[in-house]
Structures are given as structure tokens and as C-alpha cells.
Amino acid sequence: MPKDGGIGASVVRREDTRFLKGKGRYTDDMNRPGQTYAYILRSSLAHATLNNIDTAAASAAPGVIRVFTGADITAAELGGVPCGWQITDKHGEPMKEPAHPILAVGKVRHVGDPIAVVVAETYDEARDAAELIDIDMTDLAAVVDMRTAETSGNQVHEEAPDNVCYDWELGDKEGTDAAFANAHHVTTLEFINNRLVANPMEPRCAIGEYDENDDNYTLYTTSQNPHVIRLLMGAFVLSIPEHKLRVYAPDVGGGFGSKIYHYAEEAFVTWASKEIRRPIKWTADRSEAFISDAHGRDHVTKAELALDAEGKFLGLRADTYANMGAYLSTFAPCVPTWLHATLLAGQYTTPMVHARVRAMFTNTVPVDAYRGAGRPEATYLLERIINKAAQEMGLDQAEIRRRNFIRTFPYDTPVALQYDTGDYDATLNAVMETADYAGFEARRAESASRGKLRGIGLSCYIEACGIAPSALVGALGARAGLYEAATIRVNPTGSVSVMTGAHSHGQGHETTFAQVVSDALGIPADQIDIIHGDTDKIPFGMGTYGSRSLAVGGSAIVKAVDKVVAKGKKIAAHLLEAAESDIIFEDGQYKVAGTDKAKAFAEVSLAAYVPHNYPIDEIEPGLEETAFYDPKNFTYPAGSYLCEVEVDPETGKVEIVAMTASDDFGNIVNPMIVEGQVHGGLAQGIGQALLENCAYDEHGQLVSGSFMDYAMPLAVDLPNFVVETVEGTPCTHNPLGVKGCGEAGAIGSPPALINAVVDAIKGYGIDHIDMPATPLNVWTAIQNASAKQAAE
Amino acid sequence: MYAFDLARPADLASAVTSLQTEGAQALSGGQTLIPVLKQRLSQPSVLVDLSGIDSMKGIRRAGEFLIIGGGTTHGTVAGSAEVASAIPAIASLASKIGDPQVRNRGTIGGSVANNDPAACYPSAVIALGATVETNKREIAAEDFFQGLYTTSLEEGEIVTAVKFPIPVAATYQKFEQPASRFSLTSVFLAKMGDGSVRVGVTGAGADGVFRHAGLEAALSADFSAAAVDGVAVDAGMMSNDLHATPEYRAHLVKVMTKRAIAALS
Incomplete structure (x- = not known):
């Protein structure tokens, strides 16, 4: 059982008191x-x-x-x-x-x-x-369609001939070509990853x-x-x-990235x-x-998957156009490359992967990272083409994945990452059990009796979070380090001010980080304040994105706490007249091992600021420590999502009947906040897959420029989510063993949903539908497929 | 928005007087007008707020008619026992407009006077053959709606009430536009006391709300889904946008009509 208010407890978010009362202090309030x-x-x-x-x-x-x-x-x-x-x-x-x-x-x-x-x-x-x-x-003349931007003859920037920002590749091209030459089956999928407006x-x-x-x-x-x-x-x-x-x-x-x-x-x-x-x-x-505001996603991709007769993946090719918009936003160039192509191994042992990415300038709003940033695009690519391959080869969508799961760690992918740990069978088994995968056909039949087409779609995602090891990203083109900083200021009477570089704008850091410090120092959370957002108060910080706050910012806090405790031990040893090596710190007490002699955390803090009886020759007064934490690797949250839909064949309307998420986030500090983060991610992922479409006309006018035409997900569009976390595989290289949960829902859900829609309408001979699966798009796909079937 | 003066008349006569000011504009629930003003697409000199006129509010039954005051909110109509007993389809229609905030501000008078091609109420008004009452006259539904955002209202004329004949049965089948949640294509179907069937369609028509003569004739003769199959709905008269092609809208007219038949069978 978690300690009261410590790690593992579903502590109610302290920041919500002001938000729910309308007392938040926003920039425009100033x-x-x-x-x-x-x-x-x-x-x-x-x-x-x-x-x-x-x-x-x-x-x-x-x-x-x-x-x-x-x-x-x-x-x-x-x-x-x-x-x-x-x-x-x-x-x-x-x-x-x-x-x-x-x-x-x-x-x-x-x-x-x-x-x-x-x-x-x-x-x-x-x-x-x-x-x-x-x-x-x-x-x-405006350059709007990135697929024809190279040959349009119109230039967004004179400095970028043919509107190409870069033509980039990753992976072993010859090896991948060889894998395709030996394939029993090749599945091809051309698709778009729709453009989105973040709309915080x-x-x-x-x-x-x-x-x-x-x-x-x-x-x-x-x-x-x-x-x-x-x-x-x-x-x-x-x-x-x-x-x-x-x-x-x-x-x-x-923010969601924007x-x-x-x-x-x-x-x-x-x-x-x-x-x-x-x-x-x-x-x-x-x-x-x-x-x-910078927009999100906007890829057009042709992907190919080579398989052997048993459905083992032999190789993957991806050729992507990525829209940069009119100018390069802060992170834009790395999103379709190092945050996308590097994730194309997914949860699978595919030995050969080759990705080509052409980033294009167009006369549209700049495009940059949006919740998930590259990883949703990679997951969508993989999880859609795997389902198409399963459909073509007559394999069950869960079985084809099982045949390809990575099961030994650490695992070096062919696209530059090393996964430290994971257990993909665990999340797949859990989601299939919870969502009653085995009983699906009976539910499909029941829906059919009501004239509805039911489908089930699976998606197994992995993401690289905890961004990022500075030396690595520096080699990849980042112009800054991606560590995080924290200061622990122990006040004289033992309360604690935590200065963190990880800004909170919905994530609940003020609660979660206090839990981490409460747990480590053995003092109540109400003795701890989390301070963020002000460069005059915080030593430094790289901020909040890429599900990094707890894995990187939390680790910096832990390191600073460790320094505080180390100094406290020296003070306690002096006060307790014991050797420093005999001092242990537990439950908020500095104790002499094997005795009942102890000094409370607050007593030691006071001694640091009122150093009348103090080892002044050895250490300075005061108790404030700063730490910078630079991660050794990315963290790799992973999970399996199952979505069930009912399609109304007369109108094309998709109703989500069930969405079940099973995630491995490693250790969890606040289960309630984690569940909330997944809920939010699911809503945005469902928004992308079902509703949201940032559309430009051929003149570069934004057609969906208001909520009258840009469809945001509403509560009525969403089912009651079933969200569970497995007893996970803790991250092996950060002190909390945490991986990050902020983007998972937005990464795992779009392919699960589209796989479910395709499963529902596959009887018409349909094997793909682009996002968003609006009533018009689904109805049109059914009409076209029906006409094709009739002609055959 | 641009600056304007605000008049808050307590009675109809004062409102009519205020609306004679050059550039005056009537304001009811403001669910269309306020966003238009915020985008600076309109610059009235005076906004005449009708929401303080009590005589324009309320719902009553008068013989074979249900009369809803022009200033009555959708929320009031949706929750009215009088409406629920006389024409439950209208209560259902009102309950599907917007969200609770919209329903608590928006009014029936504002909705019909604006004649948004995707609004819900106009389909009920024409399907039931209602009469639009103004401070000057009574206007038959067929004469009232004149195309997109256009009505036969004259300058300064105020919709004081809508008078609905009570049908034998009626239903409103709404198919929402995914973003705005207005009607993408919705059908109000009524069986009248004389045995006729009337079909009002909103959201679909390139010229706004319309009755479909072919569907009405077929269903008056044979009230069945099979009868709908035999009717041609012309995509050429439907609107086209990001959310629906004319062909899709024409298809949805028939689907929603069939659902209306099922709801009444």
C-alpha cells in the first residue's frame, strides 16, 4: 500500500481548487x-x-x-x-x-x-x-498540396528550391530491399495522417x-x-x-504542444x-x-510491409511527405524524422526498416509537434499496415502481432533506439481479457440484428518519452540540451519549496511532484510547494512536452532531494554525536542505525539555518540543493488498445461502443492523474480519427477555420473509457522507474479506431479509410466499394 | 464587435419604435447575432433586445393550435408539458438544438427570423403548415421562408409567435453536422388530420428549408419505407460543403424520412 499522499496514492489534484473555482491566474488575467x-x-x-x-x-x-x-x-x-x-x-x-x-x-x-x-x-x-x-x-499562386509542392513551379521561399526543406532517410535501404525480395507477401498502404489544430x-x-x-x-x-x-x-x-x-x-x-x-x-x-x-x-x-497557432500532424505516406508465410515481419518501408507549413516552427523538423522514423520498429522484431521523409514548405500555417509528435504518426502507420496485412493473409489481428513481439531486452531496433524494458504480451493479454476479445463475434451478430456493422480494432503502440539524452539529441541536430533542473529549498522550519523547470498546464505536477518529495522526505505533502513557470525563480528548465516531466523533471527533483538528505546526514551526525556512516534517513527521521536516537527532518533543517551547534568547519549553513538530470536513454511506455465501433451503413456514422486501454507506464506516482491523462489523450486521439480535419482549399484558405466547421470531440462522442495499467516494467535508468503517460492515449487510439471501422465495413471489400472517419467519408467509401463490387 | 447602443424595451410597442432607428437591429437570444457581431461582420447602431418583452414569451394551446411566443427559449419549449402533450416532436426538436447554454438563450422567434439553412425549427414550421405571427400580420409558413437567411419579414417587423396546427402525429429526425451540430440533413414528418403526410427538410437544400412534394405524395398514398424507395430525391437541389456532398444529402433525406416513418409506426 502506498504511503498517505506518497508515491502510488491517488491524491486529489491540489491545483483543481483554483481551477474549478475559476480562480486560475492566466496571462490574460494579468x-x-x-x-x-x-x-x-x-x-x-x-x-x-x-x-x-x-x-x-x-x-x-x-x-x-x-x-x-x-x-x-x-x-x-x-x-x-x-x-x-x-x-x-x-x-x-x-x-x-x-x-x-x-x-x-x-x-x-x-x-x-x-x-x-x-x-x-x-x-x-x-x-x-x-x-x-x-x-x-x-x-x-499558393502551394497547398505537399504532394505536388515539388513540381508546382511556385516557390514559398527562394532559398528552398522545389519547396523541399529536406529529403532525409533512416535505416538500411539495401538490407530492406533484400528483405522485400525474399518476402512471401507484401502489403502496401497509402494514407494520410490528417492535419489538426491543437485548440487548447x-x-x-x-x-x-x-x-x-x-x-x-x-x-x-x-x-x-x-x-x-x-x-x-x-x-x-x-x-x-x-x-x-x-x-x-x-x-x-x-498546450498539447502548441x-x-x-x-x-x-x-x-x-x-x-x-x-x-x-x-x-x-x-x-x-x-x-x-x-x-502551429498545427499538428499532416503526413502523406506510402508504406510497405514484407512478411514471410507465417506472418513474420521481414522488412518495412515508409516514404513520407511531411508538411512544414510556410516557416519552420521550433521543433518542426525533428517531428517527422527523429520522433517518427525511429519508432517504426514498434513493438516488433522487424529486422529491416527504411524510412524516407521529405519535408515540404507550403503556404499554410507552420506545422509542429502536437500531443504525441511523430509517434502517433509512426504508430498509425505500423498498426494500420499490420491490420491490412492480417486482413490480406487471413490472420487474426492479435495473433499476427504476437508472432512478431520483441521479448528480449534491452533490444536494439534497426532505427537507432535501444528499448530498455517492456512486456508487450502483458498489455495485449490484459486488454483482450478486459475487452472480452473472445466474445466479439457474438456482439457483432447482435449488432447485425439491429442493422449495424460492428468492428473491433487493435493497436499496440510504443513511444519514446522522457525526452531526451542531450548528447544523443545533439548529434541528431538539436540545438539545446534536453535535461531538466530542480531546486529543493528546505525552509528553516522544515517546509519545502520545490523549483522545477517542468511547467504544468494541466498535467497536475503540483500534486504529483509533491507526492514524490513527500515520499522521499517523509513529510506531509502540504508542507511542500511546487513552483514553476518563472525564469526568475527557477534555476533553469527545458519545459514540458514529450511526456518528459516526471521521467526527467521528477528525476531532477529526486537527485536534488538526495543531495538534501546527504547534507542532512552530516548535520544529523553532528547533532546526534554519531558517525555520518551510521546515519540512516527514513520516515522523515535521521536515525543512528541500531539505536533509538533520532532527529526529525525539521530539527535538522532548523539547525542548518540556526547553526549554533553545527559542523561549520565541514559544511556551509543552509539547506538548499539544485540538481540537473540528463536522462541516459528515452523511456518506452507501451500498451495495447482495443476499440469497438458500430457503423450505421445507411448514414456512415461511426459510434464508438467501447475503448479499452491497457498501458505499461512503469511505476506510477498518482494512478488517478495517470488515468486522467489517458482519458484526455483518448479524447484527442478519437478526435483525430473520427472528427477533426484542418482543411485548406486550393487557394490556401482555411476552410475549417472555426468550430462551426472544425469538429472537436464532445463528451457525447465518447464512450465510457476503460483504462487500466498493468503491473508494469519499470524504466531501468531513471530513479523513479517511470516512463510517462501524457501522450499514450492520443498515440494508441487512432489506429485502434480506424482498424475497428475497417473491420466493420470490410464486407464491402474495404481495406482502408483515411482519418477522419466522418459520416461522409465512411458513406462514400461504402458507396464506392459497393459500386465496385456490383461492377465485378 | 463594434460599439452600439442597447435598447431594452419592456413592451412590443417600444420595441417597434426603437427598431425605427436607422441601423437598428433586433436581438433575441443572440445565438447567431452575437458571434456575427464579435467577428465584426455587422455594425448595427442600436441593438433592440427583445428578451424583456413578456408578452412574447410563453406557450399555450388554443383549440387545434399550439402557440409558442417568439421570445420563448428552446429550453422552455423542450421542457414544456403543454408542448409534450400537443406536439411532442417539437419538444424533441427543441431539446436537440445546441447545448444547454444555447437552449437557455436561443428563441423560436430568433430561429425562424434568421432562417439559417441548417436550423431545426424551420422544418417544423413548414411541415406543420404553421403561421408566423408578427406585430403587423400573420404569415403562412410557405410565404415566410424565402431562401437562405431570407424571410418575408419587413424592416423592423418582429416575430411575436408561431402558431402550429396540432397534427395527428409528428416526428423530427435529426442528422447532425459533425462540427457545428446543426442539421446536416434533418426531416420533420407530420401526419395531418386530413390524412395528408407532410415532409419538411432542413440542412440539405441549397435554397434552405423545403417540403418534398414527391415524398409527401408517396407517403400520403402509402405510409411505408417502401414508398420512400420509389421517390427520386434530386441531388441537384442540395447544398455542398466540407461535411456533405449533394448526393449524400439527397441520400440522407430518404434515410431520415424512413426513420421518421419507423418512429411513427
Whole structure:
């Protein structure tokens, strides 16, 4: 049994008290003395030359302080928005990395590209004045479809011929070709991984404030990683040294990846606040979020799987186009490469894998990581083509996977990863048992009696989390380390302040991290505060993404706690007049082994700050320790998901009857929060598979630019999830044995759902349907297949 | 939104007076108008808020008619015992509009006056042959709806009530657009006292809500799913968007009609 409030307990989330009362403190809730408001005039065209911008009337409008255009940015010699990752292409050349100006210069490259900013006394005055800006543009043909971007003859950037950012590959091409030459069966699947809009509840917001007295800047912003923003913006855009720049991300209302990146608006308000000597606030509305937040996914792939007669995988080929959008967002280049192709072994012993990825520039909003980031794309590819192969070879979808599971660890994949541990049979067995896989045919028959087509779909995912070993990612092109930092400040009377670089914006860190520290120090969780989000308070941090917070940030906390305890032992040895080697620390007590002599944690803390009786010759007063933790490897959460659907053949509507998730997350600190994370991931995965579709027309206009046309999952669309975690295989290389759970639901569920839909309608001869499986798409697939069957 | 003045009349006469101001615009539940204003797609000088006019609210039965005040919210209609006993299909229709927040603000008068091609109410109004009552006159359903977002209402004219003949039986079969949850293609089917069957279709038509003469004739003669199979529904008159092709909408008209028949059988 877990200790009260310690590791393993489903402690209620302490942060929810303020969230549920509407008392969260978000960036837009903040207002600074003398604050002004920015309205950003954005391009309504996808691709056009900017001939002239006449701001005279706007500048003279009521309340307007100043109107800025790209010319002001150029004159100030500011840098562009930087990219955090450099990919080296298959010829050894660096990727094409065109400039990403803060405000458009010469050309606009997507609907939403910022052209001018009006700063005024009120938001309405800024918006009114923006209507007076006269822009002379010449419309250019837009590059929209990445599959034809190479040959379209239109250039998004002069620096990127044929709109190719990079043409990259991973794996043994000759070996893979040989595997295909010897195959008994080859399955081919061409598919899209649909483009998504993250749509966190809170739109982005930024306030820039310049303090003339100290020549300091503060940026209040909706960020998942304030230190990374400080680094990128300070060093690459505005040339402000870190000690003069504070970045503070208070409560953040969801991110899902879209708030990792450094955005132009942040740099603008920070810089311009000095220009006008007043704070500037910018807050996006929902329509603006649709055309200015980085989008997610958007791959088109041709995959091939080579199998022997028994269904053993011999080789996998994947050829992917990945849409970068108009500019490179912070992490964009690494998503379809090192976060995608490296996961193409999945849970399987496939000996040969070769992946080619072409990243393309188009006249669309930049695309970057979205919950799962590359790993959902890899899982979808594998888990769909495996089901298609099973369908073609007449094998059961669970059996074909069992024949290929990795069962010895550590395991070196052919695509650059080493899995430290795992037990894929355990999660597959568990999900089949819980979801009553064996009884499915009876349920299918019952559905058929009601005119419904029932299908069942399996997906076995693996992901690489705990991002990431710095030396490794440095070799792969990352321009920063990916460790995490923590400070444990033990206050004189024994309460503890924990400063962590892992920002919390829905994950529940304030609860979970307190549990970890409570468990380690043997003090109640209410004696522990978790502080995050402010670069002035936290030593450093790489932030929250890639299910890394507990595995990396939590490990940094554990390391800092270890240092505190080590120092405490020296103090206790002195107080207890014992040898340091005889001091043990357990249940919040420093004890002399084998005796009843002990000092409480708080007594030792007090001695550290009131060092009247203290080993002052050996150690300094005070009790505060900082640790940086750099992971040795990724962590590898894995699991099996089963989805059951009923398809209405008359309307094409898919109803999810059941969604069962069985995950191995290693050790678990707070089971309730883990279950909640999986629920959220499932909702977003189901959203992608069933509903969400970010669609552009041929002119680069966003057709699904509001919730009237972009379908978000609602509670009514979702079944009661059954979520279970197996007694897992703890991570072997971090001190908590944890793996990460934030993205699993969004990774495992889309292929399970589509596999279920295909299983339901396979009687028409259908072996694939692209996401999202909307009523129109399913009905159309049935119509086309029926017409084909009739013709045959 | 742009700045505007707000008038909150307590009676119909004051509202009519306020609406004579140049650029005045009536506001009922605001479920369409407020988002339009927020996007700066409209710039009224005065918003005349009708929600304070008590005479426009309420539900009553008068002989063979059910009369619903123009300012009555969907939530009130959905929960009304009077509606449930007279025309339960209308209570069901109202309960399927939007979410609780929308239903507690949106009104029947606002819905029919806006005539959104994907709105639910217009299908019931035309299928039942209702009368739209305004501060000036009574307008037959057939004359009221004039195409997308267009009605025969004159400048400053206010929908005070909708008067529904009570059918023998009726049902509303809604198929939702996946994003907005408005009607993608929905059918309101009514069996009237004279033995006729009337079919109102919303969400599908390129020109907005319509009655389908072919389906009505076939079902008046033979109230069965088989009768639907024999009717041609022309895809050429259906709208086309991200969520449905004209062919799919034409198909759904028949599917929803059959479901309506099943619901009444």
C-alpha cells in the first residue's frame, strides 16, 4: 500500500481548487500599469507579394500609439523566429532554413501571416485602426498540396528550391530491399495522417514590459517552457542577455504542444514595449488561434510491409511527405524524422526498416509537434499496415502481432533506439481479457440484428518519452540540451519549496511532484510547494512536452532531494554525536542505525539555518540543493488498445461502443492523474480519427477555420473509457522507474479506431479509410466499394 | 464587435419604435447575432433586445393550435408539458438544438427570423403548415421562408409567435453536422388530420428549408419505407460543403424520412 499522499496514492489534484473555482491566474488575467493593447493585422491571402503598406490613417486614428510593420523590424535589425532543430539530409547537407520574420517583409506566405501591428490605448481602438491600414498586395499562386509542392513551379521561399526543406532517410535501404525480395507477401498502404489544430482551451496571450530603471524586460506568456522562450528569444531574436530578461508563464490553459514554440508575437510585444516605453498586451481570439497557432500532424505516406508465410515481419518501408507549413516552427523538423522514423520498429522484431521523409514548405500555417509528435504518426502507420496485412493473409489481428513481439531486452531496433524494458504480451493479454476479445463475434451478430456493422480494432503502440539524452539529441541536430533542473529549498522550519523547470498546464505536477518529495522526505505533502513557470525563480528548465516531466523533471527533483538528505546526514551526525556512516534517513527521521536516537527532518533543517551547534568547519549553513538530470536513454511506455465501433451503413456514422486501454507506464506516482491523462489523450486521439480535419482549399484558405466547421470531440462522442495499467516494467535508468503517460492515449487510439471501422465495413471489400472517419467519408467509401463490387 | 447602443424595451410597442432607428437591429437570444457581431461582420447602431418583452414569451394551446411566443427559449419549449402533450416532436426538436447554454438563450422567434439553412425549427414550421405571427400580420409558413437567411419579414417587423396546427402525429429526425451540430440533413414528418403526410427538410437544400412534394405524395398514398424507395430525391437541389456532398444529402433525406416513418409506426 502506498504511503498517505506518497508515491502510488491517488491524491486529489491540489491545483483543481483554483481551477474549478475559476480562480486560475492566466496571462490574460494579468494587467500591467500603463498597459497598451496590440492588434495584429494578418494576411487574408495565402501567398502574395507585399507591395505597399499605408499606415498613415491608422497612425492618426483615436487612441493609436504606434503602428509597426516589417520595415520597423528590419530597421531594428531583429532576428527572425529561430528553429530549434537542424536536420541533415540524406546527402549530408543541412536542411533549408529560410528566414521567419516577426512581421512579413516583401511577401506573405500563409493566411494569418502577420503584416502589421497596431498598438493603442484599448483593444477596440487598435482593431478599429487596423481597418484603416491600406495594403497593396499581388496575389500569387499558393502551394497547398505537399504532394505536388515539388513540381508546382511556385516557390514559398527562394532559398528552398522545389519547396523541399529536406529529403532525409533512416535505416538500411539495401538490407530492406533484400528483405522485400525474399518476402512471401507484401502489403502496401497509402494514407494520410490528417492535419489538426491543437485548440487548447486558452488561446495564446503575451504581455511585454520594459523596465527603464533596470533596463530589464519581462515577458508574460502562455508557454509550456518559459526558459526555452527566454533562451531562443533573448539569444536569437532580440539580443537580450538572460539576466535582463524574465519570462513568466503563469497558469496555462492547455498546450498539447502548441505552446512549446517561440512565436513572433512574444518577441514583438517584448521588443516593442521598449520602443513605446509601455507594457503591451496581445491576446488571440479563437479565429486568430486557428491561423496562428502551429498545427499538428499532416503526413502523406506510402508504406510497405514484407512478411514471410507465417506472418513474420521481414522488412518495412515508409516514404513520407511531411508538411512544414510556410516557416519552420521550433521543433518542426525533428517531428517527422527523429520522433517518427525511429519508432517504426514498434513493438516488433522487424529486422529491416527504411524510412524516407521529405519535408515540404507550403503556404499554410507552420506545422509542429502536437500531443504525441511523430509517434502517433509512426504508430498509425505500423498498426494500420499490420491490420491490412492480417486482413490480406487471413490472420487474426492479435495473433499476427504476437508472432512478431520483441521479448528480449534491452533490444536494439534497426532505427537507432535501444528499448530498455517492456512486456508487450502483458498489455495485449490484459486488454483482450478486459475487452472480452473472445466474445466479439457474438456482439457483432447482435449488432447485425439491429442493422449495424460492428468492428473491433487493435493497436499496440510504443513511444519514446522522457525526452531526451542531450548528447544523443545533439548529434541528431538539436540545438539545446534536453535535461531538466530542480531546486529543493528546505525552509528553516522544515517546509519545502520545490523549483522545477517542468511547467504544468494541466498535467497536475503540483500534486504529483509533491507526492514524490513527500515520499522521499517523509513529510506531509502540504508542507511542500511546487513552483514553476518563472525564469526568475527557477534555476533553469527545458519545459514540458514529450511526456518528459516526471521521467526527467521528477528525476531532477529526486537527485536534488538526495543531495538534501546527504547534507542532512552530516548535520544529523553532528547533532546526534554519531558517525555520518551510521546515519540512516527514513520516515522523515535521521536515525543512528541500531539505536533509538533520532532527529526529525525539521530539527535538522532548523539547525542548518540556526547553526549554533553545527559542523561549520565541514559544511556551509543552509539547506538548499539544485540538481540537473540528463536522462541516459528515452523511456518506452507501451500498451495495447482495443476499440469497438458500430457503423450505421445507411448514414456512415461511426459510434464508438467501447475503448479499452491497457498501458505499461512503469511505476506510477498518482494512478488517478495517470488515468486522467489517458482519458484526455483518448479524447484527442478519437478526435483525430473520427472528427477533426484542418482543411485548406486550393487557394490556401482555411476552410475549417472555426468550430462551426472544425469538429472537436464532445463528451457525447465518447464512450465510457476503460483504462487500466498493468503491473508494469519499470524504466531501468531513471530513479523513479517511470516512463510517462501524457501522450499514450492520443498515440494508441487512432489506429485502434480506424482498424475497428475497417473491420466493420470490410464486407464491402474495404481495406482502408483515411482519418477522419466522418459520416461522409465512411458513406462514400461504402458507396464506392459497393459500386465496385456490383461492377465485378 | 463594434460599439452600439442597447435598447431594452419592456413592451412590443417600444420595441417597434426603437427598431425605427436607422441601423437598428433586433436581438433575441443572440445565438447567431452575437458571434456575427464579435467577428465584426455587422455594425448595427442600436441593438433592440427583445428578451424583456413578456408578452412574447410563453406557450399555450388554443383549440387545434399550439402557440409558442417568439421570445420563448428552446429550453422552455423542450421542457414544456403543454408542448409534450400537443406536439411532442417539437419538444424533441427543441431539446436537440445546441447545448444547454444555447437552449437557455436561443428563441423560436430568433430561429425562424434568421432562417439559417441548417436550423431545426424551420422544418417544423413548414411541415406543420404553421403561421408566423408578427406585430403587423400573420404569415403562412410557405410565404415566410424565402431562401437562405431570407424571410418575408419587413424592416423592423418582429416575430411575436408561431402558431402550429396540432397534427395527428409528428416526428423530427435529426442528422447532425459533425462540427457545428446543426442539421446536416434533418426531416420533420407530420401526419395531418386530413390524412395528408407532410415532409419538411432542413440542412440539405441549397435554397434552405423545403417540403418534398414527391415524398409527401408517396407517403400520403402509402405510409411505408417502401414508398420512400420509389421517390427520386434530386441531388441537384442540395447544398455542398466540407461535411456533405449533394448526393449524400439527397441520400440522407430518404434515410431520415424512413426513420421518421419507423418512429411513427
